[in-house]
Amino acid sequence: MAKPLTPRARQIVAVARELLEEEGAEALTMRRLGERLGIRAASLYKHLPNKAALEAAIIAVGFEDAAAAFEAVTGNGTEPLDTFARVYRAFALAHPHLYRLMTDQPLPRDLLPEGLEQRAAAPLLQAVGGDPARARAAFAFAHGMVMLELTQRLPPGEDPWPAWREGIAAFRARATTPGQRATAKHPH
């Protein structure tokens, strides 16, 4: 799948990422990208087969960056789920357009390096104790919070952290699924 890129192609992808991050998804066109590189849009096709490949390459570096950000803080002694949430949020809000490109559509898995998805997902799975369903639920929460922030769905000017704390606590507090009502387990 994921064909390796030439050095020149990698450079083009790096500039494309800048363009995306600075001006948004609508600005990411072959023409505008050519402008930034000082060449014509047509010349790009000597380096990348089409726009989908360009986007897939940007997505791939995005996941690599995100995975690296997680790995940089694992095992630093802080509470794992809290740490995950902070790093996840920081990444998304620092790169909103990149984040949306990475999450808005089905992953072009056939154009992505093998194992990249798992690598990026591993820290959360560990943070919630290894249960995949719990990990997915916590991931949905984090993704949802970030999207609400990016789309300005929270009341304007309000601190999002109380909601973040609620979610972090919710996915940390219980050891396993309770049968029905609030019969919280005591840690002992």
Place this chain on the structure above:
Amino acid sequence: MAKPLTPRARQIVAVARELLEEEGAEALTMRRLGERLGIRAASLYKHLPNKAALEAAIIAVGFEDAAAAFEAVTGNGTEPLDTFARVYRAFALAHPHLYRLMTDQPLPRDLLPEGLEQRAAAPLLQAVGGDPARARAAFAFAHGMVMLELTQRLPPGEDPWPAWREGIAAFRARATTPGQRATAKHPH
């Protein structure tokens, strides 16, 4: 703000919604909409000022439908948060393109009827017991789960319900925010 629509404009919006739901956001153009109505795209501007107004009107009816769906099941005896989750998910998956139009961008609040947002949000606030932070966290979870499903981010072919149950349980189990660790308050 939200100017009232003429009956003809309402009909146009209804057809536009069909077009969106059946063919997706890229298909929602003034030309294609004109085709469905048997008129030219230019004629649409006699009824609606521009495309933004058309989208805002579609969003408004979407929220009205969603609010009605919640209100149809409130107080029917089932567990409130579970009920909310099921109705929320059912709406989003039944109208994926509409759902994304409603959530992908900041709300055009100045073009929407007064109070509509609150009306749609009320059922969840009640379901979590009235705490706004908790409600936002639970909403983020539901929104995130739906988006993961719509963007096919969950492992293909896997049942999403275990993750839904985890989240529902997570936001139901605790009574309030613990100070630091899982020192859940007892309901008394």
Place this chain on the structure above:
DNA sequence: GTCTATACCCGGATAGAC
């Protein structure tokens, strides 16, 4: 590896006649 030229398609919106 870059260029020019071009094909082909699409979009939102306005003016003015009827």
Place this chain on the structure above:
DNA sequence: GTCTATCCGGGTATAGAC
């Protein structure tokens, strides 16, 4: 309230010369 004609912009991508 509909039409025609039009403006002006944008996009991906290919062919072939240099």
